[in-house]
Amino acid sequence: MTEPQPESQPAVETRRGRAGRYTHRTVLYLWAALAVVVLVGIVALIVENTRSVKVGWIFGYSHISLVWLVLFAGILGWILGIATAVMLRRRTRRRL
Secondary structure: OOOOOOOOOOOOOOHHHHHHHHHHHHHHHHHHHHHHHHHHHHHHHHHHOOOEEEEEEOOEEEEEEHHHHHHHHHHHHHHHHHHHHHHHHHHHOOOO
């Protein structure tokens, strides 16, 4: 036969544990609010910059919507920043 298990007391949350949980929740809410602000900013950027502009390339000119030009430049700068960080990390890491 099975022996009866002693009733275990529920774990009491410490003051430090509760503060850590509330801090984590607050940080998540702040990140969510920041994401909403960024998305609203991107939508405002798209709405305000729909007109077409003349862009000069090395060999000629073209017309493109201003919002696509701004987004392309931003994404290209982001990718180049990541590539630069990776390259610097590889060149400055300690040799084994």
